[in-house]
Amino acid sequence: MFQNHLTLPLLNRGRFYCFPESAGHYITTREHEVRRPAGAMQEFNFHFVVSGQGYIERDGKRQELGPGDCFLYFPGDKQAYGAHPEHPWEIKWIHFYGSAVAADLKERGFHRSVARRLRTSAGLEARIDELLGEIGRHKLLHPSRVSMLTYGVLAEFIEQAAPMNGAGAGPATNVERMLALLPELQASAAEPFELDVWAARAGTNRYAFCRLFRRAVGQTPLAFLTMCRIQRAKALLVERPELGIGEIARRSGYETASYFNKRFQESENMTPTAYRQRFAGTRVFRI
Known part of the structure; x- marks a missing residue:
């Protein structure tokens, strides 16, 4: 021992x-x-x-x-x-x-x-x-x-x-399948999200995909997607001052500036414009 x-x-x-x-x-x-x-x-x-x-x-x-x-x-x-x-x-x-x-x-x-x-x-x-x-x-x-x-x-x-309560703990392979999709889902966050397509790529149906995704990641696919989109928008707001709010909304995966404003404020407790003004002159460096 x-x-x-x-x-x-x-x-x-x-x-x-x-x-x-x-x-x-x-x-x-x-x-x-x-x-x-x-x-x-x-x-x-x-x-x-x-x-x-x-x-x-x-x-x-x-x-x-x-x-x-x-x-x-x-x-x-x-x-x-x-x-x-x-x-x-x-x-x-x-x-x-x-x-x-x-x-x-x-x-x-x-x-x-x-x-x-x-x-x-x-x-x-x-x-x-x-x-x-x-x-x-x-x-x-x-x-x-x-x-x-x-x-x-x-x-x-x-x-x-x-x-671990019986049904709450699934095979490790299910969790690993979900986690393996995260980098690609993050990279394509600005594109339209098609639940059935992602479920098929995970080898399951849309209902099982949502359940397994939440078990693996701790949040729903939509919540994860929203987090990735807001993260991208925050970087663009700081790094690309020449871009308007509407263009940043489009590049972050939102069809309208009004809906983008709504989701951004729900996440960050301020509007995209207020966020940009607060961090004016700051640049995000990826090291």
């Missing part, structure tokens, strides 16, 4: 938004099992499954976990989890605390400790590795950086995690 177990001294719990008490990387054996009664642990307990299999138990039910799955226990929760007896998991984990984490998580819909499946896991694992590397090299020499990296893990988790 490989164990990389890193610990830090407890700081004033109100000093940072979030801060780790300990973190680590385990390649476990089949005997790995943890059971804590309610109230035994006063930190958040986050685990990410790198490979292998394991489980968590909640309300008397066992839920199997595999690569790309994760779980988060809130402070004071009863905890029960462990490795699969034949295919024990490799896990990366963080025990952390913070000044307002619980309230923020609940506001974002994370009301109770449940297992979750990541839409894509590479970003989260990279953030965890950054945190483990910082603690391993410098311990508590740079506490603000440790806090920042912990927040990065939490933000990536919030962005990518979806509940």
Whole structure:
């Protein structure tokens, strides 16, 4: 059993938004099992499954976990989890605390400790590795950086995690198919959007496409398309001062300036003209 177990001294719990008490990387054996009664642990307990299999138990039910799955226990929760007896998991984990984490998580819909499946896991694992590397090299020499990296893990988790509740977790290939379409969908955002065409390219029908897209990306195809169009419009407003609002609307995928104004104001809380005036003289550099 490989164990990389890193610990830090407890700081004033109100000093940072979030801060780790300990973190680590385990390649476990089949005997790995943890059971804590309610109230035994006063930190958040986050685990990410790198490979292998394991489980968590909640309300008397066992839920199997595999690569790309994760779980988060809130402070004071009863905890029960462990490795699969034949295919024990490799896990990366963080025990952390913070000044307002619980309230923020609940506001974002994370009301109770449940297992979750990541839409894509590479970003989260990279953030965890950054945190483990910082603690391993410098311990508590740079506490603000440790806090920042912990927040990065939490933000990536919030962005990518979806509940595992039977029908809510589809095959990874469906998610990967949707994610593979994003660069092309972004590049063609100014063109008319034909849902049936994109669904066919994903190998499914329009209803399944919308459902799978929302599961993979966290928003509807139309919401993603609108985000891409507004992003393009903002760049044109700053980079191309010679273009009128109507031309920018057309180049961003909107047939009329009035509808473009409406969608832009809904997104940015100001009109395109006000945005251009605010950032007059500024250029967007893509590095």
